[in-house]
Amino acid sequence: MLITTLSFPEQLVLTLAALILLTSFIMLAQVRLDSLINTFAMQGLLLFCTTVLMAVISGEYHLLISAALTLFLKVFFIPIRLRRLVIDLDVRREVEVLGNPFLIMLFGTGLVLFSYYVALPIRALSLLATRNTIAISLAVVLIGMLIVISRRKAVTQVVGFMSMENGLFFAALVSTNGMPMVVELGIAFDVLVAAILFGVFFFHIRTEIGSLDTDRLNRLTEVEK
């Protein structure tokens, strides 16, 4: 729908969607670990605002509970845990060198265009005013995956995985006005458990191979060279 035909809160949702995509790109380009976690918290905050707006627009007030859950988990709890983990693992000062930043950015742009192309038939079926943002949410998921595969530090990969889940939540939000509460809670607890388990695993990886560089995990191979 042409943006001029939407009401003001709906236009605000589109703007917030674009800002969420911006945070994804910033995470893709971010080299320092603490700024990365802050950007992730910012993405969670934007997601919270979007959920509240969608609750107001569509009148489905159960979305406010999802919003509160998002705020608690993704803006406060997980970033605080990740920050504590980073301090405990003593990787706070480490800076990761990206292979080829220009190409990675171009590839991210290509992913946005690709998700637009893929989301075209879905968009034709949806009746919501915010159906254009389905492509944005798919792009956030794909860029989260790109973060996981283009980085070597394990903590960065975890943040990428979390942002994939952000994208999924956003996709459900804009296409169907939120998931059923049961599914919502299930996914949220999965993510929570994953975050806690990751912390435990990182300590083990570190003692086993001496660093958190996931490329060095191939030392654990059993094949004789």
Added chain:
Amino acid sequence: MDANMSLTIAQSAIVLSFLSATVPLLFHRQPHFLVRISFLLLGLSGLASAWAGATALLTNHAEQIILPISLPWLHIFLRIDPLSGFFFFIVGFVTCTAACYGPSYIREHIGGTHPIGTLTLFTGLFVGGMLLVLLAADAFSFMIAWEIMSVASYFLVAYQHDKAENRSAAFLYLLMAVVGGAFILLAYGVLAGFSDSFSFASMATAQLSPAWATIAFLLAFIGFGMKAGIVPLHVWLPQAHPVAPSHISALMSGVMLKVAIYGFIRFVYDLLGVMHWQWGVLVLLVGAVSAVFGVLYALMQHDLKRLLAYHSVENIGIIYIGLGISMIFHATDHMEVAALALIAALYHCLNHALFKSLLFFGAGAVLQQSHQHDMEKMGGLIKKMPVTAVCFLVGCISISALPPFNGFVSEWLTYQAALQGPILRSGILGAMLPVASAMLALTGALATACFVKVYGVVFLGLPRSSQAAEAQETSFGMQFAQVVLALCCLIFGILPTWTVSAINVIAENLIGTGLAKAAGDGWLWLAPIGKQTASYGALAILVGLLASWLIVYFFLHPLRRDNRIRIGPAWDCGFGPLTPRMQYTASAFAMPIRRIFSYVWFIDEKIEPGHHGKGPRYFLKIHDWVWLVIYIPIGKLILHLAKRASLLQGGNLRVYLSYSFFTLLFLLWVIV
């Protein structure tokens, strides 16, 4: 202008250029006279072809004849129409200026180790071959003319064959020209298979299935692309251009690459007929990559002619971007915008021929006077060679696409075509066009950076070597050629509407419609889509610039009488006199860009510490990434296969006889 004479004049141009190749050989005992006769005939040939081409273009005249020579079932068709007329004009005009430039330039080769007759012979053959390619209207004569052009230019590139690197550069050039020719032959073969004869007229009416059309397109794209110099098929360009004499480099870079573009346009728009948007996307992507790649590599060069060769790669990329946009809009049935993009690409062909030849002529003048190839040994030449410096400045401004010169107009038209992206129904294609234009913007800005470096290091500052300090202005012929080209750069920059409406005829012939508002709102405004959308009043801008300059000058002029200008030493921070070695070198100038884009090149950088009283030495070598990653492995693979195949040559007589024996047995079995 009599339109009907244009084909006759075109043919006489070809004859004149072949004469310029052969007639002077009669005078091989008087080399000075030989040179004069040859360049005179070449200049006449250039004039004739420029005249014929302009006539055909401006009067929208198309004519075809069949030559009675050749085999009975393989006639030679020659045809002139606005498209070939346009390129005829480009070839003729640049040849004419090269003929003014040539005599003084090659004076130093007379009496040298290589006979001067070779140079003039092959120059004439080269120009004649190019003109014949443009006139050819059947595949057979096209290929013959193409091979004449390639082989003649090989001999020109190999002219100074006493140095090993020149020989290998020439060999690489010949190899890629022949391989490219083979691809083109195959492409014509595919088309000829679907039509009843080899003539272009019958190929244009052939009906191909989409699969075969794509195969023909890809073969032609690779074949013509090898000659045009798109990435990754460009590796011969930076090796061959520095080696040839400068007026030949100007002809090769300014004109021969355009002939390849002509072949590509003729093949895709005229002969293939149907268009698919996927082809357009491929052309657009390859063009964008070539443009950025070419300019980034050019920034790192400090051999002047090699740098200009890489810039040719960049500009061919820009032309391909225009062609790609045109093909995308053509395939999705937006014919007017396709015409606009095609006009932008053709305008850039003309502009590039003009300013690249100007730059090569200037580089040749500088090389001749300072006897240096390396920019790092030049400097301060503006005071010794003022005319060359001003013309070179015009060339630098034009190639950086800055108003009010001609390079800007074709880039403006390309941007306007790309901005029509939203009318495409597919959002993806509509998004790809602005991203490609962002790449074009990056190229333009990096080209400006490169030419600030070139002009600043070569002409400004202090001389960095004694030969540069002793340079003098060149002869009248060389200056005249450069001034003419510089004036043309200005004229085609301030009269864009006239040029666009002239080129519009070609678009009408090839696509079906031209720009409805090609003439705009009068000759002052260039408004190809409509005055509301975008317009550019070039002449008015030039007048405005000059007026404001004059006003400021006269406003400050009365103050001049009060205080003279005082000449003093430059600011040296109190450390004492500055030497030329303290200036920025070309490598230093490009260093920030080299660090930022460091993953694009293979950089070999080392610092040798000083010893035995000598200071430390710094080495920097930039390797072409495409060469190392694609060509060297292919070369190794071929050598490997050749070694395996050489096992067939055992040297044993009985083995050879047994080959004949077993072949005989096989043939008897097959026939029976």
Added chain:
Amino acid sequence: MTGWIFALLQTFCVVLFAPFMAGWVKWLKCKLQNRQGPPPWQPYRDLLRLSRKQVVLAESASPIFRVAPYIVFSVTVVAASIVPVFSVQIPTAALADVIVLVGFLALTRFFLSLAGMDVGTAFGGMGSSREVTISSLAEPALLMAFFTLAMNASSTNLSTVISHLAQSQFVLYPSLIFSAMGFILVALAETGRIPIDNPATHLELTMIHEAMILEYSGRHLALMEWAAMLKLTLYAVLIANFIVPWGVAMTLEPGAIAFGVYSIICKLLVLGYCLAIAETVQAKMRLFRAPHFLGLAFILSLLGMMSHIVLEVR
């Protein structure tokens, strides 16, 4: 005919106002740093004083060095004449559109960089090298931001774009928000303000723009400085009229023009205040962090363009 006279008057006013804009920013910065500072009209005094002083030319300077200030200044003045400042009804806007404006600024940069290389000292070369690096990274972001605007307004003519933005109802366009952010970052880089370049520095090794004009004196220096102030004013006018276009006169009636003058002066003063705050809270970045800054600008502009295609059309 009245349109042309108005355009000339408008250009004249902008050129005369430019030193005040630079002085205003400097005065505010001094106030924010708790200093007395020169009054906002000090640049006028400086320009007058410089134009009366004797010109000292280096021995190795060439004609390019003498000609460059005139070219830089006159091209910037012509660029100022095509931007709608008080009213959109200026016929000069049809002479050159947004792409030509970028071309003009590139032309000034070309001659400025050549002048830096001219004298044959290391400082000039350093300034030129850094300047062309930064501008080559800034130009894609700038053009992408302009293209997003042009796609929104379906035209590259500056008058058409501004009147389209002013006359459409208030809609929250994500594409315009992002391209505006990208444009502001590029404007900071191109006008040579903190965090890319410090306009008040005296250390040669930290200079970019100042290093290129280091050798200039007298009236040549006055022209170069005025051109830099004019460029700052131009970018400020563009930001003001693109982001907050309401207030620009749509016609040539005296009442509308008076309101247009009043609104643009208010907008420019507010923008000067924002610039002063931004320059005070940030420090200058080291040179090799500038690509990150400009990369961010490019991402913002690119996102603006993609938001337009994905979210706003159809």
